[in-house]
Amino acid sequence: MALTLPLFLAMVLGHVVGAGGALLAPTRAGARGLTTLGAIVGGAAGLVLGFDTLIWGTPFRLEIPQLLAVAGGVSLHLDRLGAFFLLVVEVVAIPSALFGGAYSRVYEGTHSLRPLGVMLNLFLLALSLVPLADNVVTFLLLWELMSVASYFLVLTESDRRETRQAGLWYLAMAHGGLVLLMAAFLLLAASAPSTGFADLRTAAAALPAHTRNTVFVLVLLGFGSKAGLVPLHVWLPLAHPAAPSHVSALMSGVMIKMGVYGLLRVALDLLGGGPPWWGGTILAAGVVSALLGVLYALMEQDLKRLLAYSSVENMGIIFLGIGAGLLFQSYGLTALALLGLVAGLYHVLNHACFKGLLFLGSGAVLHATHTRNMEELGGLIKGMPRTAFCFLVGAAAISGLPPLNGFVSEWLVFQALLGGPQLPRPELGLIMAFAVAMLALTSGLAAACFVKAFGITFLAMPRSVHAAGAHEVPLAMQLGMGALAVACGALGVGCTLVVPSLGAVVAGLGGLPAGLMTGMPGLTLEMPGTVGVIAPAALAAGLLLVPVAVLVAFRLGGVDRRLRVGDTWGCGRIGQTPRMEYTATAFAEPLRRVFAELYRPTEDLSIDFHPESKYFVQSIAYRSEVHPWFERLLYAPIVSFLRRMAFRVRWLQAGSLHLYLLYMILALVVLLLVSRWTS
Amino acid sequence: MRHVVAAGQTSLALLLAPGLAGLIRWMKARLQNRRGAPFWQPYLELRKLFGKEVVVSSNASWLFRAAPFVIFASTVATTALVPVLAVPLAFDTMGDLVVLVYLLLLGTFFLALAGLDPGSAFGGMGASREVTVAALAEPTVALAVFALALSAGSTNLGQIVAATLADPASAVSPGHLLAFAALFIVTLAETGRLPVDNPATHLELTMIHEAMILEYSGRYLALIEWAAAVKLLIFFALLGNLFVPWGVARTLTPDALLMALGTFLLKLLLLAATIAVFETRVAKLRLFRVPELLSVSFVLALLAVSSSFLLR
Numbered sequence: 001m002a003l004t005l006p007l008f009l010a011m012v013l014g015h016v017v018g019a020g021g022a023l024l025a026p027t028r029a030g031a032r033g034l035t036t037l038g039a040i041v042g043g044a045a046g047l048v049l050g051f052d053t054l055i056w057g058t059p060f061r062l063e064i065p066q067l068l069a070v071a072g073g074v075s076l077h078l079d080r081l082g083a084f085f086l087l088v089v090e091v092v093a094i095p096s097a098l099f100g101g102a103y104s105r106v107y108e109g110t111h112s113l114r115p116l117g118v119m120l121n122l123f124l125l126a127l128s129l130v131p132l133a134d135n136v137v138t139f140l141l142l143w144e145l146m147s148v149a150s151y152f153l154v155l156t157e158s159d160r161r162e163t164r165q166a167g168l169w170y171l172a173m174a175h176g177g178l179v180l181l182m183a184a185f186l187l188l189a190a191s192a193p194s195t196g197f198a199d200l201r202t203a204a205a206a207l208p209a210h211t212r213n214t215v216f217v218l219v220l221l222g223f224g225s226k227a228g229l230v231p232l233h234v235w236l237p238l239a240h241p242a243a244p245s246h247v248s249a250l251m252s253g254v255m256i257k258m259g260v261y262g263l264l265r266v267a268l269d270l271l272g273g274g275p276p277w278w279g280g281t282i283l284a285a286g287v288v289s290a291l292l293g294v295l296y297a298l299m300e301q302d303l304k305r306l307l308a309y310s311s312v313e314n315m316g317i318i319f320l321g322i323g324a325g326l327l328f329q330s331y332g333l334t335a336l337a338l339l340g341l342v343a344g345l346y347h348v349l350n351h352a353c354f355k356g357l358l359f360l361g362s363g364a365v366l367h368a369t370h371t372r373n374m375e376e377l378g379g380l381i382k383g384m385p386r387t388a389f390c391f392l393v394g395a396a397a398i399s400g401l402p403p404l405n406g407f408v409s410e411w412l413v414f415q416a417l418l419g420g421p422q423l424p425r426p427e428l429g430l431i432m433a434f435a436v437a438m439l440a441l442t443s444g445l446a447a448a449c450f451v452k453a454f455g456i457t458f459l460a461m462p463r464s465v466h467a468a469g470a471h472e473v474p475l476a477m478q479l480g481m482g483a484l485a486v487a488c489g490a491l492g493v494g495c496t497l498v499v500p501s502l503g504a505v506v507a508g509l510g511g512l513p514a515g516l517m518t519g520m521p522g523l524t525l526e527m528p529g530t531v532g533v534i535a536p537a538a539l540a541a542g543l544l545l546v547p548v549a550v551l552v553a554f555r556l557g558g559v560d561r562r563l564r565v566g567d568t569w570g571c572g573r574i575g576q577t578p579r580m581e582y583t584a585t586a587f588a589e590p591l592r593r594v595f596a597e598l599y600r601p602t603e604d605l606s607i608d609f610h611p612e613s614k615y616f617v618q619s620i621a622y623r624s625e626v627h628p629w630f631e632r633l634l635y636a637p638i639v640s641f642l643r644r645m646a647f648r649v650r651w652l653q654a655g656s657l658h659l660y661l662l663y664m665i666l667a668l669v670v671l672l673l674v675s676r677w678t679s
Numbered sequence: 680m681r682h683v684v685a686a687g688q689t690s691l692a693l694l695l696a697p698g699l700a701g702l703i704r705w706m707k708a709r710l711q712n713r714r715g716a717p718f719w720q721p722y723l724e725l726r727k728l729f730g731k732e733v734v735v736s737s738n739a740s741w742l743f744r745a746a747p748f749v750i751f752a753s754t755v756a757t758t759a760l761v762p763v764l765a766v767p768l769a770f771d772t773m774g775d776l777v778v779l780v781y782l783l784l785l786g787t788f789f790l791a792l793a794g795l796d797p798g799s800a801f802g803g804m805g806a807s808r809e810v811t812v813a814a815l816a817e818p819t820v821a822l823a824v825f826a827l828a829l830s831a832g833s834t835n836l837g838q839i840v841a842a843t844l845a846d847p848a849s850a851v852s853p854g855h856l857l858a859f860a861a862l863f864i865v866t867l868a869e870t871g872r873l874p875v876d877n878p879a880t881h882l883e884l885t886m887i888h889e890a891m892i893l894e895y896s897g898r899y900l901a902l903i904e905w906a907a908a909v910k911l912l913i914f915f916a917l918l919g920n921l922f923v924p925w926g927v928a929r930t931l932t933p934d935a936l937l938m939a940l941g942t943f944l945l946k947l948l949l950l951a952a953t954i955a956v957f958e959t960r961v962a963k964l965r966l967f968r969v970p971e972l973l974s975v976s977f978v979l980a981l982l983a984v985s986s987s988f989l990l991r
Contacts, residue, residue, distance in 0.1 A: 378798075381740040392742075401785045402778060414777050414821075418828055426988045433825050433984045437977070440780075440821030444814030447784055451791045451810050460798035461738050524772050532775030532834035539756060539773060539782075546752035550902070559898050562732040568739075568797045568894060576738070582795065582803020590811040594970045 004060040007049040014042025015125035022117025028108060035117030036101030039124055040094055046128045047090040053083035054501065071137035072195045081269065082131035084505045085261045088349050089127045091487065092253040092356040097124070099360050099480030100246035102473070103367060107156070116156055116244070123149035123250065130258055136185045136195035143181070147174040150255060153247045154239045166238035173225050173235040180222035184215045188270065197270060204271050212271055216278055219266045227259025229319065230289040233312045234631055237296070240311065241304035241372070245363020248304060252311040253356035257348050260318055264509070268326065273510040276428070279327030286323050287435050290316025290442040295598060298449045298591055299626045301584045303362045303372045306453055307355065310398065313442060314351040318344045320439060321413045324432070328419065334513055336419040339529035341506045343412035346499060350405040350491055354397040357484035361391035364477055365457060368470040374453070374584040379462035383470040388458045390481040395454040397488040399447040403540035405491035408525070410443055415530040448591065456584045463578045493537045496525050585624070592626070599626045681769045684931055688763040692916065693755065696908040697721035699915070699947055706955035721908065725901050733897035736797035746793035747895070747902040753786040754906040760836060761916045764939040765928040767837035775834040776824045783869070786906065787813045794891030805890025808966060812875060812887065815973045816865045822980035823865070826858040827921060829987045840924040850923060854987035857979050859922045864976035866914040871907070872954060874964040875972070912947070919946035
């Protein structure tokens with residue numbers, strides 16, 4: 001359709017107006033309103049644009065060679081892969097913007113809302129344009145805009161020391177990644193006539209194997225640091241919780257997915273796939289991330305940090321699917337390759353929905369109780385029933401429970417991995433079997449983790465006055481959560497409508513054939529390569545019908561329907577207090593013991609006895625902490641090296657502008673000389 | 680016809696389940712020189728519970744009252760997938776073994792939440808232990824699925840049964856036997872039998888399942904107890920019919936179905952006797968020794984997959 005250009009302009013203008021309005025509106029309320037309105041209008045236009053391209057395949061192309069002419073101009077092109085990621089962005093962006101409009105009100109009077117509004121719209125603009133970038137300079141500029149805008153968003157509550165620290169980690173990791181990406185693109189572009197992606201694609205085929213391998217390793221590290229792959233995930237549990245909750249939803253739900261997009265774009269599209277060890281490495285990174293992510297999530301008492309670690313886990317699951325897909329692709333097993341990639345992509349969409357929902361839910365909890373510490377929460381289901389229900393849907397979806405969406409994509413990943421025996425080498429099949437076992441362990445632990453997250457936060461008795469006084473959040477916030485909760489259900493039950501179109505997203509990339517997935521969408525999800533079937537709609541119908549049947553049977557069978565409300569049984573003790581409840585720490589204690597070797601917890605117990613008899617305890621102090629020791633092992637040397645170097649070169653930064661101008665001229669001269677000698 | 684048989688075998692499994700639990704109890708009592716309650720005792724208990732008033736804790740929310748229905752529904756849905764008498768059946772297209780595992784996880788998830796809801800320390804303790812055991816049993820189940828799918832080329836339960844029936848020698852292959860052993864240990868853990876959990880005690884130091892449902896009464900308790908009994912039967916049916924599929928009807932003639940019913944009851948009897956003897960012989964493990972038991976089952980399952988690969 002010819003509507004793509006107006007849609008594109010509406011998307012860009014929406015965000016620009018949102019950003020400008022936030023800056024220029026006469027009143028605070030006006031600034032907040034324009035921020036939200038711009039973000040929603042821009043998001044809606046992007047959503048339609050993405051749908052249009054994904055379903056009908058309408059390509060969108062826009063070249064502005066005059067802009068940044070030195071570096072090849074700005075070039076935008078939307079294909080199906082980009083359109084899918086654009087959709088993922090907007091599906092979370094619209095509810096988050098709606099939620100954020102009401103949520104950011106708490107900052108009124110303490111923080112300026114204007115920079116928040118500007119940065120939010122710039123961030124959304126960058127997120128929705130990154131999948132459109134069609135040459136190196138456009139891509140890197142948008143990528144950097146995305147990182148920097150989100151850095152400022154993380155710093156919203158910059159009066160807290162831990163926020164500033166988180167911001168520093170984030171900035172350092174984002175730029176470390178950027179440097180690796182620049183190196184990778186330079187290697188790719190060295191022999192190409194221009195930096196346009198189409199030219200890179202043709203040039204990449206002629207590159208020697210070692211260059212291709214180097215490029216792959218660089219992009220895996222560069223995009224992996226954005227995606228939060230272990231061990232490059234360190235910034236993620238720091239930065240995501242520090243940001244305002246609707247920004248956390250965007251960062252965890254959407255931004256880290258751009259790492260997946262970048263990896264697919266370069267490794268699969270531009271390079272066209274590679275030797276088996278590429279897929280194998282991604283697979284291994286996926287297994288490690290999934291398992292360590294969920295294990296550290298289990299140990300968290302901070303609700304938002306728990307969700308951030310769980311994002312690491314889910315990125316692991318996504319990379320499991322994609323790694324399996326690339327592995328199959330390198331052996332020419334196209335049906336299985338498609339299945340693995342589709343499984344990864346579907347989990348991208350699904351994780352965006354439920355992690356966005358859960359972060360918005362944690363924002364609602366924070367809004368109502370002013371704490372993220374689960375040990376001070378509890379009983380919120382009574383004061384905030386709608387938030388609780390939405391959070392429950394998200395928790396069930398992320399635990400992979402049928403018939404919600406997380407279940408469908410995890411099932412698809414399982415099916416892809418179960419194709420392992422078709423690989424020509426039995427040891428690879430065994431690795432796949434091991435990956436199946438680890439994925440199962442991950443999903444079991446994720447269920448445990450979200451029983452804890454929902455159960456301790458929302459159920460039983462409130463553990464503090466804040467939690468006891470919690471009230472339901474404003475309607476706009478409820479709508480934001482509700483929309484994502486509906487999406488979680490619809491993507492599960494209606495997966496047969498969505499999944500076949502995902503086949504078209506990766507078809508044609510890296511030599512994968514189109515038309516493998518053109519089955520009529522029916523009740524049962526069957527794809528080439530799967531060894532099983534599911535029919536989530538039928539399962540959902542069954543799961544709804546059985547309780548109805550039971551209730552009817554109760555009525556017909558004359559079952560006693562009386563109900564009395566009494567106290568919880570407390571071994572004869574009258575008057576139950578919240579201190580008798582199980583805590584979040586206690587809930588995770590069995591698993592902490594099982595994985596003690598990994599956690600290496602530090603424990604500190606001091607008991608104050610009565611002076612007369614040691615059988616009377618006056619007070620008990622217990623402290624226990626889990627520190628990811630391998631992070632320290634890996635990053636402590638790097639940090640101390642950087643510090644030493646920074647100390648050494650400090651004399652360069654004397655604070656005199658003249659001196660800095662001199663540096664620039666010197667650098668220019670040196671560069672000119674170097675280019676003279678080398679050419 | 681297929682739908683009738685499918686619905687029939689699901690109802691049959693639901694109706695047989697309490698009797699199976701009672702049978703194990705009776706056998707255990709006889710082995711321990713007690714007279715024991717008759718095997719139909721659980722039916723009487725269910726009738727009694729359905730006729731009683733419900734007491735709900737003042738701390739509990741709507742989730743506590745909804746959970747029994749979710750648990751029962753997930754168990755019924757799981758039962759619909761299990762080949763009890765005949766293959767292939769109408770419900771085979773609803774889901775495969777992986778779906779079955781996740782449906783069981785759905786029940787566990789809501790049972791654990793319901794355990795936390797009344798705010799009692801017992802419930803929290805039970806919920807915490809239950810999710811721990813369930814999570815650690817998960818990789819073994821997945822590998823057992825992998826081993827079965829490897830020899831049958833499918834994760835659909837009907838096709839696994841059909842494949843083993845077509846090639847009887849595969850039932851005694853090392854892969855199958857090891858996977859059977861692994862899944863047997865998981866059965867003990869998932870259904871709360873000794874040495875993981877003690878179904879006969881309310882002592883707080885040992886209990887998992889009983890601790891979670893301590894606050895339940897009346898019809899809610901009846902639904903949960905029934906679902907627990909059905910879960911035991913599901914695992915028995917998987918052990919009996921996936922690994923030793925002889926007797927499972929492949930045509931829907933009355934003769935074949937009767938034969939299938941007879942062999943199925945015989946398999947249940949044998950497995951019940953095994954559990955009864957086992958539970959009389961072993962003591963309850965300390966909670967923190969349970970992961971060791973489960974890692975044994977994991978190693979067995981890993982060996983099952985490896986041997987299937989090597990002998991392919």
